[in-house]
Amino acid sequence: MSALRGLLRKEIVHIRRDPRTLTVLIALPIVQVVLFGYAIRTDVTNVRLAIVDPMPDHATLDLRSRFAAAGVFRIVAVVPRTENLEPLFQTGAAQQAVVFEPDFADHLENTPSARLQIITDATDPNTGALLDAYASSVIDVWQRELAPRGKQVVIVPQTRMRFNPTRESSNLFVPGLMAFVLTIISSLMTAISLTREKETGTMESLLVSPLKPWQIIVGKVAPYLVIGFISVVTILLEALLLFRVPLRGNVLLLLAEGGLFILTSLSLGILVSARTSSQRVAMIGALVGTLLPNVLLSGFIFPVESMPTPLQVIAFVIPGRWFVEIARGIMLKGIGLGYLWQATLILGVTTLLLLVASTRSFKTRLE
Amino acid sequence: MHRILYLAQAEVLHVIRDRATLAQVFVVPMVQLLILANAATFQIRNSDTYIVDLDRTTVSRGLVTRMRASGHFRIEEISSSLEGANEALLAGEVTLAVVIPHDFERDIVRAGQAPIELSVNAEKGSAAGIVQAYALRIINDYAAELSPPANPRRPARIDVSMRSRYNATQNYKHYMVPGILVALVTLIGTLLTAQNIAREKELGTLEQLNVTPITRGQFIAGKLLPFWALGLIELALGLALGWLVFDIPMRGSVLLLFGVASVYLFVALGVGLWISTLVETQQQAMFVSFFIINIYLLMSGLFTPIDSMAPWVQVVTQVNPVRHFVAISRAILVKGAGPAEIARPFLILLATAVVVLTFAIRQHRKVAR
Numbered sequence: 001m002s003a004l005r006g007l008l009r010k011e012i013v014h015i016r017r018d019p020r021t022l023t024v025l026i027a028l029p030i031v032q033v034v035l036f037g038y039a040i041r042t043d044v045t046n047v048r049l050a051i052v053d054p055m056p057d058h059a060t061l062d063l064r065s066r067f068a069a070a071g072v073f074r075i076v077a078v079v080p081r082t083e084n085l086e087p088l089f090q091t092g093a094a095q096q097a098v099v100f101e102p103d104f105a106d107h108l109e110n111t112p113s114a115r116l117q118i119i120t121d122a123t124d125p126n127t128g129a130l131l132d133a134y135a136s137s138v139i140d141v142w143q144r145e146l147a148p149r150g151k152q153v154v155i156v157p158q159t160r161m162r163f164n165p166t167r168e169s170s171n172l173f174v175p176g177l178m179a180f181v182l183t184i185i186s187s188l189m190t191a192i193s194l195t196r197e198k199e200t201g202t203m204e205s206l207l208v209s210p211l212k213p214w215q216i217i218v219g220k221v222a223p224y225l226v227i228g229f230i231s232v233v234t235i236l237l238e239a240l241l242l243f244r245v246p247l248r249g250n251v252l253l254l255l256a257e258g259g260l261f262i263l264t265s266l267s268l269g270i271l272v273s274a275r276t277s278s279q280r281v282a283m284i285g286a287l288v289g290t291l292l293p294n295v296l297l298s299g300f301i302f303p304v305e306s307m308p309t310p311l312q313v314i315a316f317v318i319p320g321r322w323f324v325e326i327a328r329g330i331m332l333k334g335i336g337l338g339y340l341w342q343a344t345l346i347l348g349v350t351t352l353l354l355l356v357a358s359t360r361s362f363k364t365r366l367e
Numbered sequence: 368m369h370r371i372l373y374l375a376q377a378e379v380l381h382v383i384r385d386r387a388t389l390a391q392v393f394v395v396p397m398v399q400l401l402i403l404a405n406a407a408t409f410q411i412r413n414s415d416t417y418i419v420d421l422d423r424t425t426v427s428r429g430l431v432t433r434m435r436a437s438g439h440f441r442i443e444e445i446s447s448s449l450e451g452a453n454e455a456l457l458a459g460e461v462t463l464a465v466v467i468p469h470d471f472e473r474d475i476v477r478a479g480q481a482p483i484e485l486s487v488n489a490e491k492g493s494a495a496g497i498v499q500a501y502a503l504r505i506i507n508d509y510a511a512e513l514s515p516p517a518n519p520r521r522p523a524r525i526d527v528s529m530r531s532r533y534n535a536t537q538n539y540k541h542y543m544v545p546g547i548l549v550a551l552v553t554l555i556g557t558l559l560t561a562q563n564i565a566r567e568k569e570l571g572t573l574e575q576l577n578v579t580p581i582t583r584g585q586f587i588a589g590k591l592l593p594f595w596a597l598g599l600i601e602l603a604l605g606l607a608l609g610w611l612v613f614d615i616p617m618r619g620s621v622l623l624l625f626g627v628a629s630v631y632l633f634v635a636l637g638v639g640l641w642i643s644t645l646v647e648t649q650q651q652a653m654f655v656s657f658f659i660i661n662i663y664l665l666m667s668g669l670f671t672p673i674d675s676m677a678p679w680v681q682v683v684t685q686v687n688p689v690r691h692f693v694a695i696s697r698a699i700l701v702k703g704a705g706p707a708e709i710a711r712p713f714l715i716l717l718a719t720a721v722v723v724l725t726f727a728i729r730q731h732r733k734v735a736r
Binding site (some may be wrong): 001040089091140154157159161167295311339 | 371387399403405406407408409456457458470475479480481482483484485486487488489490491492493494495496497499502503506507509510511513514526527528530531532533535536537538541542606610621623650651654657658660662664665666671672674675676677679680684693694698701702705707708709711
């Protein structure tokens with residue numbers, strides 16, 4: 001036991017004597033959350049709209065002003081022909097276009113129907129679908145006002161956006177960001193604590209010391225668990241104070257889950273660095289192998305349900321995915337363990353397995 | 368010239384002889400492209416829906432039938448329990464809960480108007496908005512269907528046709544693959560360069576090179592050229608794979624794309640070189656690259672649209688080369704843009720390349736510190 005205490009003291013001295021690294025470890029998550037919190041959003045506003053109006057008349061001008069007044073659209077160009085649109089779309093100057101036919105007002109008043117075309121840049125299908133919905137609703141409202149009220153049946157929908165009534169992007173992405181940033185600093189920390197020992201050759205001395213493998217693991221994980229937990233708290237404060245993300249559930253539960261998630265990430269990092277022989281392989285592998293999957297498969301940006309089934313299976317073993325669910329659940333939905341026990345259990349079991357596996361791989365190194 | 372070639376040859380040998388590096392450079396990115404292109408989607412098929420039908424009449428059941436038939440919704444459960452709907456929303460089992468109130472049919476028949484309640488799980492982000500739009504469309508169509516036959520002389524009808532340009536099938540992969548290609552080229556270009564020179568420092572072989580007659584410019588040219596070629600090969604492979612597997616469109620000139628890529632790679636490599644001058648060990652090189660690439664990717668518009676970012680962030684992203692190359696790659700491949708349409712982002716890339724390379728070369732010293 002005193003050996004373990006010695007190792008712990010050594011680690012703490014390491015951390016204390018290297019204030020630069022410590023600063024980076026504490027500051028990095030804070031900076032990233034600010035940066036990404038403002039950058040990662042999906043709300044669509046300020047839609048760049050082009051108008052093709054070959055013969056402007058009172059009807060087209062009226063509808064144009066409706067688009068301008070709708071709040072989401074910004075009319076960037078009014079051109080006479082459809083052919084003029086191509087460069088606007090290709091440079092991205094316009095995202096959507098409303099195309100009136102010539103004599104629009106005349107057709108509207110004197111013929112069965114007037115033709116109107118909405119052209120949307122659907123390169124990004126998600127934005128495209130939203131733009132379509134926005135434009136249709138502007139036209140629908142206008143049309144309804146034009147039509148004299150007959151005996152029409154109306155079903156009045158009352159829509160409630162549960163858990164995020166204002167549909168503010170940061171409410172969704174900041175809790176997700178917690179998982180992402182925590183994974184990054186955890187892998188960074190284990191790399192610092194373990195690969196450095198290997199690099200300087202002191203790992204061998206650790207292995208021949210009376211320390212048991214599990215003690216080495218505990219000694220390596222514990223100090224960084226504390227730093228990780230500090231990050232959890234600072235990110236949470238940022239989320240609450242800067243981004244005004246609601247915290248509807250239990251703070252203590254969220255902190256506990258944050259601690260658990262840090263432990264999971266640290267043990268994953270420990271396992272990877274314990275198993276890889278060559279630093280070069282470990283480094284590029286860790287980078288290329290974790291960065292994109294972490295962004296893409298954790299459900300932090302792209303919903304896991306939208307993925308094809310095989311990928312959902314892969315996402316199942318990505319710890320970040322569960323923490324995203326937990327963080328959003330507690331902060332936005334205000335739910336507790338009654339709903340989150342499954343995700344928590346999976347994180348717990350994963351951590352245990354990872355820790356056991358790393359202990360084992362230490363043993364094999366001794367033989 | 369000879370010296371550059373020798374150095375380049377040495378680099379090529381290094382990469383070819385190291386199986387692990389070779390695998391990392393070629394196999395891992397391609398596997399990632401194949402797998403990850405599938406993950407990046409906001410598409411919603413079959414949103415799980417909970418229906419609370421408190422009316423239980425022909426009219427209310429008619430609405431349920433239409434929702435089911437639309438193909439957008441999978442009806443998970445129909446009950447008369449508000450509590451059940453709430454539970455399902457909280458547990459994240461359903462995205463939409465529809466509450467059809469008591470007397471729905473009576474109100475429609477007598478008053479021609481009836482309320483209906485939609486609860487969308489906004490935790491799903493932009494998917495929630497689209498689900499809502501689908502549901503509203505079905506409800507409106509149903510209301511029109513229930514209305515008595517309209518006036519034959521229907522006045523003021525607008526015939527709206529919708530056209531989705533460039534990605535009519537709404538295939539998310541066609542949007543993501545051109546972007547992910549850029550990400551992979553960046554990762555490999557920047558990381559390999561940074562790590563490579565840091566390694567020479569660590570091994571002490573940089574010291575040996577420093578005492579040879581090779582000039583600074585020659586050294587950098589010899590170091591960068593092999594990686595530059597590697598990046599282009601990587602892009603070609605990825606493009607071929609995207610074309611074979613995902614059938615991504617290539618509406619514009621592929622040659623133009625490679626032209627831009629050859630300039631872009633100088634930026635990516637230059638950044639890698641610059642990182643390597645800052646650090647002493649491979650490990651530090653990794654940290655710095657990791658940090659920079661992280662910011663590069665998440666703020667490039669690759670995953671979430673630039674247009675949605677906060678205004679000040681949009682300004683900041685102008686200095687992000689990945690942003691411009693992602694935009695160019697998508698414009699050329701998906702939209703068929705030509706040189707004139709991509710001129711602006713290309714010039715920014717060109718300027719960045721000049722600045723970054725000059726800076727990196729100045730930073731690089733032939734003297735050991």
